[in-house]
Amino acid sequence: MTKNDGATDSQSKDIIKVEGGSIVTPLGYAVSGIYSGVKRKRNDLGAIYSEEPAQAAAVYTLNAVQAAPIKVMKETMAKEQTIQAVIVNSGNANACTGEQGIEDAYTMQKLAAEHFNVPVHYTAIASTGLIGERMPMENITNHIPNLKVGNRPQDADAFCESIRTTDTFNKSVCYQAEINGRTITMGAAAKGSGMIEPNMGTMLSFITTDANVASEHLQEALKEVTNQTFNCITVDGDTSTNDMVLLLANGKADQESLAPGDEGWSTFVRLLELTCESMAKSIARDGEGASKLIDVTVKGAKTDVEARQIGKAIVGSSLVKTAVYGSDANWGRVIAAIGYSQAHVDPEKIDMWFGTIQLLKQSQPTSFSEEEATTYLSGDTVDITVHLHQGDGFAKAWGCDLTYDYVRINASYRT
């Protein structure tokens, strides 16, 4: 099963969502996902291959403790910012594994490079799974030769599955736009869920496009968009040792090189925004144990940065999350979260809506119907909008409810 949460926007009229599209819909990409035995069952080893070396950009976890593949990736990307093959496994994060872990990551990268016949420094690597145990290298080395890439929908599905840990569904999306007379396609696959179960690294996202964009511009765009999308999701506030978003642009759409300031640039950035927003929402919806997506909109903050702070405080509040789980229109908890967000707030001037139901006007409760609010909160998506009346700051943030299942999943033994 593949689900995705579409992002919509009035500016996006030239961009279409490709139903059934995926990471292999952009020209020149093929993927594979197989079972190697790192996990007990299900696919756990995946690869992406681009016909042409692709310009590349990546952002990484800010956790001071970084897994071996993150270290190797940073070193690799420092060379040419060009990637042609990606090797990724789930089930073992290769984190807190010392020198041995670094050596294992190098070996994995080298074997993938040989298999795809590309330079080692054109080969990206990622891992997600258990922390603190050595990568079972025999499984990896034995199975890399079995990675036969293809660009059929079932290949994309197999790849999506190979990167999952506690995710309950595949996360995949594809958008298209006309840019300067050429059709540009962008696809993505992601995995998310809680940070760790048991000890699972959270968030990996791989984005492919056939656009022709230099890596430096990709990097700039990815960094900005990540701040507004992936960095605005909260499942439990824990950031992993293995998070990474990788963006590849192989230029196969045969379009002229695109750069900031060009006519089509804003459309390209919007394509990236929609892709990242869709993946971010899917990850939030599939947070560990989640039964509902919480979609927060903050308006009228002093700045965009403060709006983001407020949005993240709201979706990060355990008390808001449990209230949403209980379908309780508990606006006091939202107010309290706004209050401790450390943003500029006038506590007397807050407007608040759950869906289209206004609960607060100038911080005073309206005479809203509790029953109507409870019905709204029983749906699978809960929109919370707050207006602070402090300025033009705007942000979105996404999270999920906190349920018995979150406790069950995370309280269970690793073994």
Next chain:
Amino acid sequence: MTKNDGATDSQSKDIIKVEGGSIVTPLGYAVSGIYSGVKRKRNDLGAIYSEEPAQAAAVYTLNAVQAAPIKVMKETMAKEQTIQAVIVNSGNANACTGEQGIEDAYTMQKLAAEHFNVPVHYTAIASTGLIGERMPMENITNHIPNLKVGNRPQDADAFCESIRTTDTFNKSVCYQAEINGRTITMGAAAKGSGMIEPNMGTMLSFITTDANVASEHLQEALKEVTNQTFNCITVDGDTSTNDMVLLLANGKADQESLAPGDEGWSTFVRLLELTCESMAKSIARDGEGASKLIDVTVKGAKTDVEARQIGKAIVGSSLVKTAVYGSDANWGRVIAAIGYSQAHVDPEKIDMWFGTIQLLKQSQPTSFSEEEATTYLSGDTVDITVHLHQGDGFAKAWGCDLTYDYVRINASYRT
């Protein structure tokens, strides 16, 4: 039932814990706790009275949204930093109640002042309970005249009960020390639990002493000690609109005025530390739904401030909390929390213990027995110690596990 978690320290040899002691053990204090009907049942209105006007110090919530009684208290304390009577209710927080709420808080303060025949600005006020609903003033005004204070143990119990919300036990402690030839006693009562259930304000603590200390020195000491104690507990990371710690010193022990630099000052501060630490631990242990106290010690951080950051990241991590609930020695989650604490960390140099069991040495897993660790984690107190080897920074932090009951309590309807 009254429980407390004693704090122990080799420096505290001159300080004794008074078994069965309470907020009325220091000379010259009397309290009352009665039922007024703000809550459905159980005591909900309390008072403290000091025979002499007491020098006073207070610290408040940092939430930008502050309840009416907090605003009134700040105004009151700004006058003479002297308090002789305290009026407090549970069941309604008088928060997000606009101008009406301020007016109600003034009325409550004024009636208490009249009842105890003390000046209005010698009368402290606090509330905890539901946010966003008007204080049922009739209950308050009708029952203030019934507040008959006494200094028997049952009076202290009745008071402790009157400030509880979702707390499952009374929180009370008393310590004594010889200072400059006089016996100085300090007692405290507190309430804690989660921030809000449903919409309950978290944390109130009232500390009484018969020491003779000027309010400016009390304030300085309280601020510092609060940072190391009350500010190092985390139940769910949410800070309330109503938090307050109030410290009264009425000088009834007939000792010479004590000030920083005096011989007995460090003993007095230590008395305050032990009192606050004990209350902080009791609050953490009684966190909503908690089954275990998590007691974190951070050594070898770059600074004390960074040690505190790390400690709070560990006790604040939902993943650590669920692992403790599941008695799972999941050190990877502790490592990840250290990593995102934003303190200086060398990820290769972390030592970690659960109780006396060393799990990590220089960030590498030891060959500890999982079985032994699970047995240790099944107790009602889990000590986690980390050593960073970055400097001399030291801190303690306290929290509780995250359980099904936390979700149950907080997902339930307000009505």
